[in-house]
Amino acid sequence: MIKKIICVLLFIISAFILFTAISDSNWYINKTNVLKNKKDTITCAKTESLYDKKTVVIYYSNGGNTKAVANVIKQLLQCDIAEIKSDEAYKQKNILKLKNLVQEQIQSGYIPKTNKTDISNYEVIFLGSPVWKSHVSLPVKSFLINNNFNNKTIIPFYTFGGKANKKQLDNEIKEYSKNANVMNSFLTVWNGLAFLEYQLVKWLNEVYL
Ligand SMILES: Cc1cc2nc3c(=O)[nH]c(=O)nc-3n(C[C@H](O)[C@H](O)[C@H](O)COP(=O)(O)O)c2cc1C
Structure with a gap:
């Protein structure tokens, strides 16, 4: 029984x-x-959609979290992707030393060198950055300062550990990219795919479709 x-x-x-x-x-x-599917009702309800514009995901990632989010966006949108690469010094394994280095560089106004990323073919750039000392990471700052964003739209996304102000980060992107049209960003703690996909799709529906 x-x-x-x-x-x-x-x-x-x-x-x-x-x-x-x-x-x-x-x-x-x-x-x-x-x-x-652009014919979806959500899309049709909007006057202008970024969906048809040539899109790329560009990101900097030191530890892999931002890269993981960037790859999910790339997969959802089936678009191009490119990585910003920067100073070897950031590969420092000692997190305290890395944070001190970044703090010093922020205070001194240091802009690291990055690889060249050709954005001329794209109209929409999903731009990913880790949060560093409450700021956009220095390699992403460098990318923004060294490129021309005339007639381009930037859609930022950030990964962080728990302390960040989305509005302040967006303002930094606006300040450094000058002429870009900067959209509402996405801020997340990377802790696996499960909930992230739901949040991402919701945000993409708002900003991109
Ligand atoms: C130098 C440094 C500074 C950081 N500063 C912050 C911070 O101010 N606020 C926060 O929430 N997380 C902070 N973090 C945590 C990272 O934002 C978080 O781990 C992020 O997901 C790392 O992304 P990545 O793996 O793509 O490099 C910091 C990490 C590093 C290495």
């Missing part, structure tokens, strides 16, 4: 898990299609 009850319970639990997994994956596919 007990065996039978356990079997029935196990069956119900398995069915529930299977149902949840299927509904979740359907949700994901549907939401991804929302991004790919």
